[in-house]
Amino acid sequence: AKDGYKHFMLKEIMEQPKVLRDCLVGRLQDDRVCLPELDGLPVPGSIRIIACGTSYNAGLWSQYYLEQFAEIPVIVEIASEFRYRKPILKADELIVVISQSGETADTLGALRLCKEKGYPVVGICNVLGSSVAREASACLYTQAGPEISVASTKAMLSQMVLLLLLALYYGQRKNADCSHAKKLRAGILNELKALPEILEGALPVMRDKAKKFAYQYAYAKSFFYLGRGTAYSLALEGALKLKELSYIHAEGYATGEIKHGPIALIDPDFPTFALAFDDDNFNKVCSGILEIKSRQGNVIALLQEGTELENNDLWYIPQTKLPEFLALPAMQLFSYEMADYLGKDVDQPRNLAKSVTVE
Numbered sequence: 001a002k003d004g005y006k007h008f009m010l011k012e013i014m015e016q017p018k019v020l021r022d023c024l025v026g027r028l029q030d031d032r033v034c035l036p037e038l039d040g041l042p043v044p045g046s047i048r049i050i051a052c053g054t055s056y057n058a059g060l061w062s063q064y065y066l067e068q069f070a071e072i073p074v075i076v077e078i079a080s081e082f083r084y085r086k087p088i089l090k091a092d093e094l095i096v097v098i099s100q101s102g103e104t105a106d107t108l109g110a111l112r113l114c115k116e117k118g119y120p121v122v123g124i125c126n127v128l129g130s131s132v133a134r135e136a137s138a139c140l141y142t143q144a145g146p147e148i149s150v151a152s153t154k155a156m157l158s159q160m161v162l163l164l165l166l167a168l169y170y171g172q173r174k175n176a177d178c179s180h181a182k183k184l185r186a187g188i189l190n191e192l193k194a195l196p197e198i199l200e201g202a203l204p205v206m207r208d209k210a211k212k213f214a215y216q217y218a219y220a221k222s223f224f225y226l227g228r229g230t231a232y233s234l235a236l237e238g239a240l241k242l243k244e245l246s247y248i249h250a251e252g253y254a255t256g257e258i259k260h261g262p263i264a265l266i267d268p269d270f271p272t273f274a275l276a277f278d279d280d281n282f283n284k285v286c287s288g289i290l291e292i293k294s295r296q297g298n299v300i301a302l303l304q305e306g307t308e309l310e311n312n313d314l315w316y317i318p319q320t321k322l323p324e325f326l327a328l329p330a331m332q333l334f335s336y337e338m339a340d341y342l343g344k345d346v347d348q349p350r351n352l353a354k355s356v357t358v359e
């Protein structure tokens, strides 16, 4: 049931504070992360994450955190590319496959290939008893609940929580006694624990803002989504959501890449959705945005409270050290409102299926 919402997608977006809470149930003991499913596997020398679509974007996002907290090198791969190469895996590699449905043909194919080669494969899945969940050496279930809308929303958020926990978990196993590392992990855990309430408070305002910007930018035939650092993969996801739901052409780019070609596209009819988080990249991202504006490009800039940027269309989200968990729903709402305004079939976009069980 849609619980009074017009579409499943909207319901699933609005459920995300609960998803954040559910994902943490049983996973925290004081300042420690519990992933008992993985206790029997050795700490890997490197991690290879394999997935498709939105799940791939979640994997790409986690690279930053796995490298930061677990200090483990990470490669993130598109499943359909990985399985048809002749990939060279390292002896102490751990494979992590991410799939909401657990039935995506290419992801499952990649899992089987790695298992045949004798590698442990950890699955991050939402659907209980799905093929990936059954065939993986260990499965971490995301607690997102059934996702009906074709567009992945709450599933990605839940994958991000699990992946962040994974980074902290390996950090714990590797640096158990380092008090500095312990403090950093405890700090980010506190940020994570505070998120459900922050998101709950922010969602109604976000929806109004999403609606306003969607109407204002509904003229666009194309959109850029830009982000740097942890916002980069979110930019890819924002672009994916906009194209699959509203059929507006959208490209996600690393902010630092636009000057290497894409900026040639900018004119008054080619707007940009820029993510400018309050982190070490902020000033660089702002100068990227100014470059676009000086070429008459219109920009929606998503910022955190307490920061400033000269721009007409600012979208403020609350202050947190994990702004990705707020920016993601904001972009989901923007795509939702855009698609609804343009009269598209929000829950069943054309040409798409919820799980892609063919190659």
Ligand code: M6R
Binding pocket: 052, 053, 054, 055, 098, 099, 100, 101, 102, 103, 104, 107, 150, 151, 152, 153, 240, 244, 354, 355, 356
């Ligand atoms: O079930 P999976 O996570 O394996 O699905 C992967 C993609 O097909 C999926 O994320 C797709 O990109 C979404 N519909 C995008 O919203």
